[in-house]
Amino acid sequence: MARFRSEVDIAVIGAGAAGIGAARRLAGGSVSTLVLEARDRVGGRVHTIDPTGFPLDRGAEWLHSADRNPLSPIARDLGLEVHRRPPEWTTRLRRSGETIEAEADWIATREAQTRARRKAAAEPIDQPLASLVAPGGRWNELLDATSSWGNGAELDRVSVKDYVRYEDSGVNWRLREGYGRLLERLADGLPIARDTAVSRIDHAGRAIRLETARGTVTARRVIVTVPTSILAAEVLRFDPPLPDKLAAAAGLPLGVDNKLFISLSGRLPGIDPDIYLVGSTTSRETMSYQVRPLDRPAIYTFFGGRFAAALEREGQGAMFSFAAGELVRLLGNDIRRQITPLASTAWLQDPWARGSYSYALPGHAEDRALLAAPVDDRLFFAGEATSPNFFSTAHGAYLTGLTAAEAALASLAQA
Numbered sequence: 001m002a003r004f005r006s007e008v009d010i011a012v013i014g015a016g017a018a019g020i021g022a023a024r025r026l027a028g029g030s031v032s033t034l035v036l037e038a039r040d041r042v043g044g045r046v047h048t049i050d051p052t053g054f055p056l057d058r059g060a061e062w063l064h065s066a067d068r069n070p071l072s073p074i075a076r077d078l079g080l081e082v083h084r085r086p087p088e089w090t091t092r093l094r095r096s097g098e099t100i101e102a103e104a105d106w107i108a109t110r111e112a113q114t115r116a117r118r119k120a121a122a123e124p125i126d127q128p129l130a131s132l133v134a135p136g137g138r139w140n141e142l143l144d145a146t147s148s149w150g151n152g153a154e155l156d157r158v159s160v161k162d163y164v165r166y167e168d169s170g171v172n173w174r175l176r177e178g179y180g181r182l183l184e185r186l187a188d189g190l191p192i193a194r195d196t197a198v199s200r201i202d203h204a205g206r207a208i209r210l211e212t213a214r215g216t217v218t219a220r221r222v223i224v225t226v227p228t229s230i231l232a233a234e235v236l237r238f239d240p241p242l243p244d245k246l247a248a249a250a251g252l253p254l255g256v257d258n259k260l261f262i263s264l265s266g267r268l269p270g271i272d273p274d275i276y277l278v279g280s281t282t283s284r285e286t287m288s289y290q291v292r293p294l295d296r297p298a299i300y301t302f303f304g305g306r307f308a309a310a311l312e313r314e315g316q317g318a319m320f321s322f323a324a325g326e327l328v329r330l331l332g333n334d335i336r337r338q339i340t341p342l343a344s345t346a347w348l349q350d351p352w353a354r355g356s357y358s359y360a361l362p363g364h365a366e367d368r369a370l371l372a373a374p375v376d377d378r379l380f381f382a383g384e385a386t387s388p389n390f391f392s393t394a395h396g397a398y399l400t401g402l403t404a405a406e407a408a409l410a411s412l413a414q415a
């Protein structure tokens with residue numbers, strides 16, 4: 001295992017999108033930098049695998065707000081193929097057995113929710129998204145399921161004020177080679193120490209001391225990019241303690257979203273490639289299905305919230321059995337002979353993620369700014385949860401890394 005410098009100007013903790021963004025901003029300048037990463041790979045919650053001849057994104061797949069996403073032009077310039085076919089997330093309910101009229105009613109309900117959320121966000125008191133749903137409404141279960149896909153948590157868990165701050169341009173693109181491959185390319189040549197978990201940040205003295213799995217590193221400035229779950233559980237501790245940071249991290253828990261990748265053999269008559277199916281319109285415990293994504297012989301399933309946490313504990317067999325049941329209801333019994341499980345994720349059990357992406361609990365919309373605030377102009381904070389407008393995304397994380405790096409450089413320049 002390669003040795004690394006034990007004394008640097010700026011240490012970055014975590015080599016996910018935020019840490020890579022920070023390290024790229026710092027690279028090539030006059031300050032010495034080291035990225036300390038717990039895993040044996042870079043990318044964090046952006047991870048592409050290739051078990052069967054085509055790439056599978058275990059975490060981030062979509063360049064969200066792609067027309068405003070700084071990683072879109074970077075990916076293109078690196079020669080990665082950017083795929084622009086728009087997704088049809090939960091708009092085509094007729095494929096799930098609903099009539100065209102019911103589908104229109106669902107879309108109208110969703111639009112009414114969007115308006116109600118904006119209005120409620122302007123009220124002084126923050127509320128859960130669930131407070132805006134009419135009791136007994138026809139689409140309540142599906143609204144909850146879509147919240148579990150978008151936020152990783154059901155409507156009762158999510159702050160209205162925070163939710164409306166997310167900026168969605170409505171444009172979503174994919175990378176044929178996989179999002180993880182982009183981050184690997186961006187990390188190329190950066191000073192990253194893998195297998196180097198940091199357990200303690202001692203910021204009492206002039207030099208900040210980082211206790212790592214491979215010895216102590218001292219730094220003048222530190223950029224912390226680990227997930228809120230790691231901070232809240234004190235897997236990474238501060239000494240002296242930072243109770244405000246701990247509280248902010250706890251107010252921004254990671255929701256749960258998982259994926260099951262299914263191999264699909266043969267044809268599906270009457271089904272175009274790259275369409276979406278919603279498993280059920282009447283249960284919050286349901287999956288979304290991306291059928292033959294990018295024309296590949298596969299179905300990608302996506303599921304979230306409490307349901308995803310429970311299925312994750314049961315394992316891939318239970319995920320597949322649930323998905324097969326829904327696919328039979330949607331596509332008929334023959335589908336059973338065409339599908340086999342390929343791979344699945346368990347982000348909640350992943351020791352260095354402990355969840356998928358952050359949402360704010362009701363009353364905690366300001367926690368993102370609290371978490372992002374520097375301490376003593378020496379400890380800086382980045383990561384998707386600190387993004388004011390692109391939280392829960394890879395590009396949001398990347399941008400916070402750039403911002404934290406700028407701030408760390410400015411503070412060194414003044415020292």
Ligand SMILES: Cc1cc2nc3c(=O)[nH]c(=O)nc-3n(C[C@H](O)[C@H](O)[C@H](O)COP(=O)(O)OP(=O)(O)OC[C@H]3O[C@@H](n4cnc5c(N)ncnc54)[C@H](O)[C@@H]3O)c2cc1C
Pocket residue numbers: 013014015016017018019036037038039042043044045046058059060061062063064196197198199225226227230235236257258259345347352353355356357382383384385391392393394395397398
């Ligand atoms: C299933 C799923 C689907 C998603 N889909 C999308 C999508 O389509 N589009 C999108 O933009 N985003 C998506 N996301 C969210 C996106 O992946 C994350 O928001 C983003 O990657 C977070 O980046 P980050 O740098 O903030 O954190 P991370 O990627 O978690 O990086 C933090 C790094 O810190 C490391 N670390 C943790 N603890 C320590 C420690 N003590 N010492 C040292 N290192 C440590 C971790 O190993 C990790 O590498 C998805 C996520 C999941 C799980």
